[in-house]
């Protein structure tokens with residue numbers, strides 16, 4: 558074991574502060590890396606504040622962070638794909654059983670024995686896994702990803718969650734040229750959703766509850782922008798969408814978007830608000846519409862997404878911050894005030 562610097566939350570009501578954690582020495586299948594950048598996902602905030610207590614209660618201290626880009630420092634004797642000095646990345650998962658039907662299908666995110674990067678049982682050291690708000694991490698090679706060398710690293714980090722979470726359902730539901738696609742919410746996930754939908758050739762409509770994001774959404778690749786509280790504007794799109802991706806982090810009226818789907822259209826929820834959403838039966842049954850969910854993506858698809866981003870030179874739009882600003886960043890996330898992902902420069906951890 559060795560000591561690593563980190564930032565943690567001590568309780569649901571405390572802010573994050575500097576701490577020291579223990580990491581395992583790399584076993585034969587492990588990759589150890591120095592963390593260069595870690596994105597801030599709204600899921601970090603939900604869990605720091607124990608807002609998902611019904612699904613996965615937070616164990617404190619919590620070290621969040623699952624959008625990790627780093628440089629390999631050491632590898633175990635059985636590691637074949639990475640060597641010291643390589644750039645590498647880690648997303649939301651660090652382990653799974655590797656034997657169940659989900660794992661065999663490359664869908665580790667649905668494995669019932671999947672281990673999340675933080676706040677999951679740590680089979681090596683006891684207690685729980687600690688995430689990327691840290692200077693170092695050790696991860697099984699199977700869950701380490703390769704970062705295309707042309708990508709800006711601060712902007713590449715958010716691909717590991719915001720990227721794959723939006724890419725995966727769009728691929729699953731066939732987003733492509735000729736499809737009309739809605740993205741709800743222009744935050745970390747939403748802005749990646751706009752970029753991917755545009756990159757896949759769809760006609761993209763961005764829905765926002767913030768009146769000041771219109772220009773940015775168009776610049777990011779949206780063809781149209783609708784301010785969701787404007788019911789006339791919403792009505793113009795009734796019954797017209799093939800697919801809508803809902804990335805909203807807070808309570809909201811999902812029926813307003815279900816009504817915009819055409820016959821057999823699908824709305825996929827990736828946002829994970831604390832409270833259940835009320836779905837009106839007739840919005841779905843009238844036109845055989847479907848409402849589904851999606852979570853991150855498997856390792857194989859995450860690498861495919863990273864390679865797609867490499868080929869299209871696509872990264873997140875980031876505000877790079879030192880770790881000492883993490884609590885301000887959380888306050889701003891709650892106000893939907895981020896352009897459009899915070900990426901922590903982990904070199905800042907050296908100074909406290």
Ligand SMILES: NC(=O)c1ccc[n+]([C@@H]2O[C@H](COP(=O)([O-])OP(=O)(O)OC[C@H]3O[C@@H](n4cnc5c(N)ncnc54)[C@H](OP(=O)(O)O)[C@@H]3O)[C@@H](O)[C@H]2O)c1
Nearest residue numbers: 599600742743744745746765766767806807828829852853
């Ligand atoms: N399924 C998964 O695997 C997965 C993965 C990552 C994250 N998530 C979840 O996805 C959600 C979004 O994460 P994120 O990191 O993208 O968060 P984020 O950057 O905070 O973006 C959320 C966006 O939702 C909109 N929004 C916020 N409050 C709203 C309200 N009261 N009414 C309507 N719209 C509101 C805002 O967009 P506008 O200002 O444009 O309206 C905001 O920018 C979170 O719940 C997160 O936990 C799920």
Ligand SMILES: [Zn+2]
Nearest residue numbers: 598600718719
């Ligand atoms: Zn995330």
Ligand SMILES: [Zn+2]
Nearest residue numbers: 655657660668
């Ligand atoms: Zn499995």
